[in-house]
Amino acid sequence: xxxxxxxxxxxxxxxxxxxxxxxxxxxxxxxxxxxxxxxxxxxxxxxxxxxxxxxxxxxxxxxxxxxxxxxxxxxxxxxxxxxxxxxxxxxxxxxxxxxxxxxxxxxxxxxxxxxxxxxxxxxxxxxxxxxxxxxxxxxxxxxxxxxxxxxxxxxxxxxxxxxxxxxxxxxxxxxxxxxxxxxxxxxxxxxxxxxxxxxxxxxxxxxxxxxxxxxxxxxxxxxxxxxxxxxxxxxxxxxxxxxxxxxxxxxxxxxxxxxxxxxxxxxxxxxxxxxxxxxxxxxxxxxxxxxxxxxxxxxxxxxxxxxxxxxxxxxxxxxxxxxxxxxxxxxxxxxxxxxxxxxxxxxxxxxxxxxxxxxxxxxxxxxxxxxxxxxxxxxxxxxxxxxxxxxxxxxxxxxxxxxxxxx
Amino acid sequence: xxxxxxxxxxxxxxxxxxxxxxxxxxxxxxxxxxxxxxxxxxxxxxxxxxxxxxxxxxxxxxxxxxxxxxxxxxxxxxxxxxxxxx
Numbered sequence: 001x002x003x004x005x006x007x008x009x010x011x012x013x014x015x016x017x018x019x020x021x022x023x024x025x026x027x028x029x030x031x032x033x034x035x036x037x038x039x040x041x042x043x044x045x046x047x048x049x050x051x052x053x054x055x056x057x058x059x060x061x062x063x064x065x066x067x068x069x070x071x072x073x074x075x076x077x078x079x080x081x082x083x084x085x086x087x088x089x090x091x092x093x094x095x096x097x098x099x100x101x102x103x104x105x106x107x108x109x110x111x112x113x114x115x116x117x118x119x120x121x122x123x124x125x126x127x128x129x130x131x132x133x134x135x136x137x138x139x140x141x142x143x144x145x146x147x148x149x150x151x152x153x154x155x156x157x158x159x160x161x162x163x164x165x166x167x168x169x170x171x172x173x174x175x176x177x178x179x180x181x182x183x184x185x186x187x188x189x190x191x192x193x194x195x196x197x198x199x200x201x202x203x204x205x206x207x208x209x210x211x212x213x214x215x216x217x218x219x220x221x222x223x224x225x226x227x228x229x230x231x232x233x234x235x236x237x238x239x240x241x242x243x244x245x246x247x248x249x250x251x252x253x254x255x256x257x258x259x260x261x262x263x264x265x266x267x268x269x270x271x272x273x274x275x276x277x278x279x280x281x282x283x284x285x286x287x288x289x290x291x292x293x294x295x296x297x298x299x300x301x302x303x304x305x306x307x308x309x310x311x312x313x314x315x316x317x318x319x320x321x322x323x324x325x326x327x328x329x330x331x332x333x334x335x336x337x338x339x340x341x342x343x344x345x346x347x348x349x350x351x352x353x354x355x356x357x358x359x360x361x362x363x364x365x366x367x368x369x370x371x372x373x374x375x376x377x378x379x380x381x382x383x384x385x386x387x388x389x390x391x392x393x394x395x396x397x398x399x400x401x402x403x404x405x406x407x
Numbered sequence: 408x409x410x411x412x413x414x415x416x417x418x419x420x421x422x423x424x425x426x427x428x429x430x431x432x433x434x435x436x437x438x439x440x441x442x443x444x445x446x447x448x449x450x451x452x453x454x455x456x457x458x459x460x461x462x463x464x465x466x467x468x469x470x471x472x473x474x475x476x477x478x479x480x481x482x483x484x485x486x487x488x489x490x491x492x493x
Contacts, residue, residue, distance in 0.1 A: 242455070243455050
């Protein structure tokens with residue numbers, strides 16, 4: 001039990017004075033980008049600079065749900081690829097990511113919601129993503145715990161059923177990618193804080209850290225909820241982002257009763273049963289920007305009320321843990337993947353809001369291609385920052401997001 | 408979250424009575440010679456400061472007035488106007 005352990009992602013190494021590429025942020029997107037840079041493009045002289053420890057931020061705070069039932073033509077293919085990559089990554093990394101392909105059920109509580117679901121499903125089917133509209137009775141057959149009676153606050157009209165989605169063990173993805181990247185020679189430097197970015201003639205030349213200067217001409221900032229503040233603070237690029245604290249919690253473990261991810265917009269709540277048996281549930285964000293990652297009694301109460309209405313068998317359960325993370329929300333609910341535009345050699349990947357976990361595999365793959373070739377691959381071209389000044393917002397939501405001051 | 412905000416009319420109240428109105432970006436840009444870049448900056452772009460920022464709030468469940476305060480976004484508390492801005 002007290003044997004000698006070797007870190008899975010290589011021994012601690014000295015920070016070199018120069019790398020071919022530097023990635024700020026040891027989260028899922030940073031690790032995935034480093035992995036694909038090394039694997040697909042042969043760029044192995046890469047340093048990941050992480051202020052805390054890998055998986056400190058959103059990577060370890062999400063509720064591990066994966067799906068590809070987004071709304072617009074640009075987003076669906078990207079999330080589909082991310083979803084398709086889980087079984088492939090499990091093999092490639094030789095690490096069990098525990099992909100539980102249980103399917104997602106989005107509950108609809110009005111005719112208007114059913115109509116919106118029809119449109120989303122049409123988009124999904126056009127892009128080859130399996131998604132169906134089912135009525136309340138069929139939903140009850142899939143998830144017997146559902147309350148489909150008329151006398152709850154928001155009676156269930158039907159649901160959007162998306163079988164390819166499910167749950168992936170988020171820590172396993174962090175560890176698997178870190179091990180996979182370090183096997184190719186990528187260096188992961190934890191407890192290392194980037195403090196400044198130096199440019200010369202509009203090109204990246206080096207970055208400053210608390211452990212010294214690193215020369216590089218390729219830099220990616222991919223620091224999840226902290227990206228926007230870092231990018232503005234160190235590079236001076238302002239982003240259309242609001243950073244909000246989002247909360248989640250788990251109940252005591254139960255015997256298996258819920259074999260789908262169930263979510264409801266009207267109740268503002270989603271729930272799934274983890275492989276340990278806990279009901280993991282979340283969705284609430286405080287409606288003003290902050291970096292606290294604090295949790296609130298207000299929300300535990302809301303969650304208890306919502307869950308016990310649409311899944312009454314959960315009444316009387318105890319919550320065991322509650323936690324929070326950061327979500328960097330954009331006005332169109334779509335991410336920003338850009339680079340080599342404002343400053344040569346400077347790339348950034350942010351604005352995923354609460355979709356950062358489910359997308360990390362595909363985003364890493366395409367950001368790596370972007371960094372290796374200097375040209376944005378077609379898949380992520382539409383996600384550039386300039387779309388906001390060209391008024392080409394993505395329309396991932398029917399209206400601008402409730403959480404931002406925009407509406 | 409235990410945020411309190413000082414409304415200029417109603418005084419110090421529970422933060423949930425208010426709605427966040429965005430970072431303070433100065434006056435609305437002049438419409439003559441307005442570029443898409445400048446308008447985008449005014450409408451969408453934020454500094455996302457991890458620290459003290461000046462921002463707009465509206466007393467939604469109260470008197471309805473719009474006003475600015477300074478708030479520390481890391482501690483999530485209203486703070487006095489920093490010396491530099493006085």
